[in-house]
Amino acid sequence: MRADARRNRERIIASALDLFASHGPGVSMEDIAQAAGLGVGTLYRHFPDRLALVTDVANSALTGLREHALTQAAEDIPRWEVLVRVVRHCAGQPFALITSLTGTPPATPGTQKLVGEVNALLADIVAQAQEEGTMRRDITPEQILGLVNVMVCRPGAQPDDPLTTVMLDGLRSCRAAGEGAPGPAAAARHPGDSGSCAVPALAPADADA
Amino acid sequence: MRADARRNRERIIASALDLFASHGPGVSMEDIAQAAGLGVGTLYRHFPDRLALVTDVANSALTGLREHALTQAAEDIPRWEVLVRVVRHCAGQPFALITSLTGTPPATPGTQKLVGEVNALLADIVAQAQEEGTMRRDITPEQILGLVNVMVCRPGAQPDDPLTTVMLDGLRSCRAAGEGAPGPAAAARHPGDSGSCAVPALAPADADA
């Protein structure tokens, strides 16, 4: 393969990722080609059809995410910290993709497998963080993944933007390591104030299993 | 206007709201008509074109939301509690609408005005809650509104589902009323654990302005 062709291929994948992320999975092939500074014909030289492109983009992104997650998971740090890093990393990527793929039928079996692997990996980390006592235990790993997905795919997400931080704070449980403060951090100070956030209070689960 | 005609009109608006919420703003007129148990022709009898329908649906929903917010705001309770109620109320509505409208150019000036009013109203409540000391002050009301919007429009949002609760907890600031615990709720218990959520720590802003 000629050198310039390889360069162009990379460019296409990068542009496609950006556009899927910023404008949803419906972007036209022509827009993608234009964003890459190429003609549609070139795009079709590299990918026989839309599905092939989407698949490549997805697999590349998912593989990158998996590697990152595995690397972090190998570190000797609390699982909570692993999750924080992974989440922040995701928030820095153009990733509406994940939603697109998860929610879109036309995905190759290979891609679905990758999605499954990444999900399982993250769910594991979450579950372990809960064991560890650094994460609230009143919601399931699946629910947490759903939340993370929403937050990370929201347009304009950034690794350290305030909204990502708010979510992480919400996830961490105010009682932190699991046995810090005994009750809600501060007593209600106004009549009618429901203290924390009403409805499902933090589960009183013991610190370790 | 004949009685059955009025009934059908209501049905159309309700169905349209549901479909916009569940399937995005791209749903076809035919789908809307079918969901209402009517023919397309009937739909066009009541609304000259798509924009008219969208506008009516939007205005009706936004007006309802504004009324609810105003009612809550009139109560003699902490602003935080007002926000919680409004947010939970929104989460219970089919409201992908709001995103649709905010992000879609084809909106009538009247609708945009309504959106502005509701936004201003909510921003006010948020700002007052921050003054009050019941809400974290390290992010702006606008950012908080963005977050609320994302959470409330996410598919499957419910008034008291765990994800809504997580977000509210994150918003509340662990130090609750603003002068409870002096530092992070609990000390780091593991090497490398960044305590809260790393990066932008809670601003040390004084309790009242």
Next chain:
DNA sequence: CCTAACATGAATAGGACATTCCGCTTCCGG
């Protein structure tokens, strides 16, 4: 029972998108 309102849904018109095709341009080994 009569008729003005109303409802219907097949038919029309328009637009958007994926994909193809062929003449032109650019690499790169010798």
Next chain:
DNA sequence: CCGGAAGCGGAATGTCCTATTCATGTTAGG
């Protein structure tokens, strides 16, 4: 520096989907 294979551009094609209309049949309600 040359030749030709590899690559590229982008107008043209074919398909699908949707908003909107209209001629015809149905119904409320006085």
